[in-house]
Amino acid sequence: MSATARVRLAQELHDGIAQDLVGLSYFIDALLARDDASIELRQKLRTLRFTISDVLERVRREIYELRVDTTKDELLLAGDMKYELSRVFNELIRNIEEHSHANEITISIGDDGVGGAHLKDGHHGLRGATERISDLGGSLSIESEKPGTHIEISLPWNPR
Structure with missing residues (x-):
């Protein structure tokens, strides 16, 4: 398996199964x-909690093993940047x-x-x-002078 594939698998294990197990533990x-x-x-x-902890530890070891011996250049992954950024955002x-x-x-x-x-008639994205x-009780501000655009979102944080 290539280094790139190993890293992608490690990321998917961390963002998927490992996070699901952590969520089950909290529940x-x-x-x-x-x-x-x-x-x-x-x-x-x-x-059940101890079993989940054991499985989570094994998954973490596998994630570590998948990432071992990869160089920085090998960590540059091809693929859909929007998808990867979405996964990063969810993790944060x-x-x-x-x-x-x-x-x-x-x-x-x-x-x-x-x-x-800026907000335009007939355009619904922004x-x-x-x-x-x-x-959600928050605010979104847009500053968009040439060159570039800056968007800032502020939200109260009370997810539970």
């Missing part, structure tokens, strides 16, 4: 914290959710293109994005 922890769980149920949940949001204890998040993206981006962010 089981929440069930264990409930006062109405019987002793028998707690024992079964603990067994998961990290905020799990670790930050934040009350607000800010997302900023910019480019060095021709500029001129308008739809603005409406979605507004529905």
